[in-house]
Amino acid sequence: QVQLVESGGGLVQAGDSLRLSCSASGRTFSSVAMGWFRQAPGKEREFVAGTSRVGGTQYYSWSVQARFTISRDNANATNTVYLQMNSLKPEDTAVYYCAADFNIGTGAPSVRHWGQGTQVTVSS
DSSP states (O other): OOEEEEEOOEEEETTOOEEEEEEEESSOOTTSOEEEEEEOTTSOOEEEEEESSTTOOEEEOTTTTTTEEEEEEOGGGOEEEEEEEOSOOGGGOEEEEEEESOOTTTOGGGOSEEOOOEEEEEEO
16 A cells, blocks of 8 residues: 655744655655645645656756755665755745655646645744
């Protein structure tokens, strides 16, 4: 059974940093895309960052480019993806979801596996 478990969300002030983690289990993910989406109240779930595979190209939405960094760790058969978020803004407030096995160009509709989500709240 595939499971994606996120951690690292919380309440921070504008300008602060947070690091999200997602541990994936249940199958091999090294050759498929993993990444992060977010959903703010009243808005659609949107792509934030992703990598096509371990060591592959990184992709970012324009709104987080140069502030967020995605990385993956596949050592010792672990499947962990991180999202380092710097210079956080109030508009980054959302539930952040880990995603695995999807087409980066297609985005959310193509995601096969979702995490349960972790809340990130940025106060001004």
